[in-house]
Amino acid sequence: MIPFSLLDLAPIGESQSTSQAIVNSRILAKAAEKAGYKRYWLAEHHGMRAIASSATAVMLAQAGMATESIRIGSGGIMLPNHAPLMVAEQFGTLAEMFPNRVDLGLGRAPGTDPKTSQALRRPTMDVVEGYPADVELLMSYLSDSPGDVLAIPGSGTKVPLWLLGSSLYSAQLSAAFGLPYAYASHFAPDFLTQALSMYRNKFKPSHQMGQPYAMAGVAVVIGETNEQAQYLFSSAKQQFLNLRRGLNEAFPKPDANLEEHASETELMMVDRTLRYSLVGDKASVAHQLSQFIRLTQVDEIMITIPVYDMEKRLDVLNQFAAIAADLDLD
Known part of the structure; x- marks a missing residue:
């Protein structure tokens, strides 16, 4: 049996409140742990009436407090929306609260519309182009040798990173960095087999992983x-x-x-x-x-x-x- 995990989109249903959607996510995390799921992940989206997980790290904290052993993580944090230091601090905090249970999945899309993306106060185009450098910077903040800038909490936690994608770009980048790769075939099916093949063929071992x-x-x-x-x-x-x-x-x-x-x-x-x-x-x-x-x-x-x-x-x-x-x- 291969492991199975859950991505909770924290849906806000019509005729349902946001507060109930948040409660439902906590219930779902507990049920996933009891049923044997390996991971419980939440995704970052902004300005969407149907999704309650915009403050992803906060939602993951409630999931961690409601559970004991299931891995909790992001599927994913949209790195162009954030300074890497802030992400390192948030997930470093989660790692200190829930040791050896936290995953940090990353994506390069804004996860929202252009106006909301602008309101997040990050120059999206420049940051998307600088995505590989930001991934490396984030890895350094979480490592034992972060350099002159410290993420506290974060430094030394070595939170495992994943790269998420729906195209060949993230497959190649995951392979180059030697990171685990998650393909979003649930909404972007077209490049599924090609992306997986490219990832496996181009994979280079890293400190985090020796094989794809x-x-x-x-x-x-x-x-x-x-x-x-x-x-x-x-x-x-x-x-x-x-x-x-x-x-x-x-x-x-x-x-x-x-x-x-x-x-x-x-x-x-x-x-x-x-x-x-x-x-x-x-x-x-x-x-x-x-x-x-x-x-x-x-x-x-x-x-x-x-x-x-x-x-x-x-x-x-x-x-x-x-x-x-x-x-x-x-």
């Missing part, structure tokens, strides 16, 4: 029947339709008549974007999971659960854990 380690993301929705699963999955489809249409909306309730509210072209776009989603009853999801692992040969799977109702979200979390534990890839 690749993770890939998939959305998972499990229902009692395939039809019920597709109904629950309609929330995710609506969310991507909203993004496509430039609408900033809360995470939507399921819609049994989605085809009536979207064009055939829009639905084809959504299906293409979400094609590495595992949706169906338990038997169907188990089959889809085995196919995905055989396709990618990944070392770890990270799932998202784009389900509106919290009780159903928890049910999917537990059912997937059972599927992963019983999976036979021989």
Whole structure:
């Protein structure tokens, strides 16, 4: 059995409060630990009505306090939004609070719209171009030999870094730095196999890792029947339709008549974007999971659960854990 982990997008559902979304994340972290998930990660997004994890390090602190052993981390921190020193201090603090449990996944996209990116007070274009240098600087702040500028907390914590990506760029950079690599196939499927192959072929050992380690993301929705699963999955489809249409909306309730509210072209776009989603009853999801692992040969799977109702979200979390534990890839 390969390890399985959880990316929580801290969804704020329509007719739900932000405070409830934050409580739900704490509940989900505890449930993931109990079900045997290896990691619980949160992602940095800004200005999005559907996501409550903009203050990612703060949210991870609540997850750490609610759990005992599961690794907690970012999937990811969007480094162009921040001075590397600030990130080192935040995750160094988490590492001191929760020793040997913290991961720091990094991305180079702003995770928001241009106006909000500007409001974050970082000159995005220049910083994106300087992303590799910022990654190196961040690594130095967390090392035993940080130089003249100290991250306190942070220095000497050696928080393990991951690079996240949805293109070939991050695959090459992860390989060059000798870092673990997480591919965002749950929303950016096009370069999945090519990026993984490039990462493995170009990998150079580092102080952190001697060999490549690749993770890939998939959305998972499990229902009692395939039809019920597709109904629950309609929330995710609506969310991507909203993004496509430039609408900033809360995470939507399921819609049994989605085809009536979207064009055939829009639905084809959504299906293409979400094609590495595992949706169906338990038997169907188990089959889809085995196919995905055989396709990618990944070392770890990270799932998202784009389900509106919290009780159903928890049910999917537990059912997937059972599927992963019983999976036979021989």
